[in-house]
Amino acid sequence: MPPTTPGLHHVTGIAGDPERNAEFYVKTLGLRFVKQTVNHDDKYTYHFYFGDGEGTPGTNITFFPWGDRGRQGKFGAGQTLTTTYSIHLECLDYWLDRLESQDIDVSGPTERFGQTVIEFDDPDGITLELVASTDAPHGHQWEASPIPASHQLQGFHSVTLAVSDIDPTAEVLTTGLGYEFEAEDGRYRYRSASGGPGSIIDLVETDQPRGQMGTGTIHHIAYKAEDTAEQEQWRDHLADQNLHVTEIIDRKYFHSIYFREPGGVLFEIATMGPGFTIDQNQDELGKELALPEWLEDERNEIESRLPSFDNPSIGIDSEN
Template identity: 35%
Template sequence: MYTIPGHHHISMITKNAQTNHHFYTEVLGLRRVKKTVNQDSPSMYHLFYGDLTGSAGTELSFFEMPMAGRTVRGTNAITKIGLLVPSIESLTYWKRRFEQFDVKHDEITTYAGRAALPFEDSEGLRLILINNNGEEVPEFWSPWEESTVDQAHRILGMGPTEITVRYLNRTAKTLKDLFGYAEITRSEKEGIYQSVAGQAFGEIVLKQQEGPSEKPGRGSIHHLAIRVRNEEELHYWAQIVKEHGFASSGVIDRYYFQSLYFRDSNGILFEIATDGPGFTRDSTIEALGKELDLPAFLEGKRAEIEARLKPID
């Protein structure tokens, strides 16, 4: 029986790719590891940020939608992204950095039992820096040495992801019964679930909230991808999803990984994605993220695609 070894990536909507690139590389110090397009809508940029190679579990990805309106916050949505930093001292460093760059942020607090610093990007996307406190992270996460952030305080990768739902038990059942997540804590309106016992890099925080569903826009989260090691495991989970009564996209070749999508009974969009082949499939490590990379099936339309995209750094 297979288990889920953590998060793979998380995907959001941005209105402006250039502004997005500046924030996530210059302010947060992440590496842009892939500049490509939405494979289902090639006129749209798809940007990935992460560690040296965009390892599974470090990837933040954004679809550029220039016409995106304001997000109207609500329930039945993925609502916060946790990012792990090495220590409590890191949170103090980041608080000073956010003040320097005029980033909207709160005071250092506690989130899901760990010291944390909530903040927002320029489009209102809600993120939280989480003190990893020296705990284990996947051994293949590799730091990017050209980061603008001091080495001792760089973002390590994804941590707890918050999902807000109208009916908590429904999504909790999906996490526990379908994927085998362990229920760590549970109250009437909140629960914490881990795919790897004791580790934040595979943690999901569920919160119950009544009211209208979120209306997505700039700064909203489109989907959460959870990680599987290879295509064999992906096909196993495809069958499990089907046996639990959920309709899925079926396995799709995303060129840099294989994946499938499904919505749970609260309407939350989950992706299940493989570790490989990875972003070095069509790039050297040194050149990652610098040029527009296209999957093989779109390469013949490069001139047409590039003509419709606004250049970014």
């Protein structure tokens, strides 16, 4: 029997200026800066993680901030159109007021699949949505957040993928990943068989040419696996679907496998552990640069080549 995934593990985008990126996700959206590290495949580029109070899988949006040296991305087929968070229904007015006070243009509210949705862009042009519902999950609160505990984002609701042809991507979601078609409402909705938070993938068709990866685009989306034993099951199962899957890669805080679905979106399957406290205690998450042990001998060189960064988490406890 093939494995099943409960849904999204994380979403990774490409940002420009690292300070602007961190300021927005920490001080505007109120997410916790849970890990400051580097891209293991490009060690002179930061890798930032923003999530709930504990960095729970299913709440983390992560970024490679390319700074001035990165090319600007161009949206098109084979890319993530929107990344969507859950909020409680009674929080909608709070978020509309907050985003307006930050001079952020908001589209909506609109109705989709019986739920209320608002849409806006981050400073690099990555499109985010908030879905307000009565059944939003309850994540781990971040006590120092500038957002009151009752109004904090509650992890991922879904992502929307834009592809030139729905059918091949839908086949990977259903036959490959165990998702089930749920409904159609201007887009095609698929939900993981086990359901729960972050279990939804929406598909829309676009006639735009293939997108160009760069600043302001999503690099990949990741699904949950329990452990590396389950990842081996995934590798065998996906290979049977004629998908080219990488070997298991150690990402320090989880292990990963990657493959590209036929529509062009890069998929990752990531383990639930060991988690972000493997090298920093809970109180210190995100406050200092963390490197995997295989890069620790290069710390001085890496730090000298990373752009300067004023961490918005430093001192934030005293501000709230």
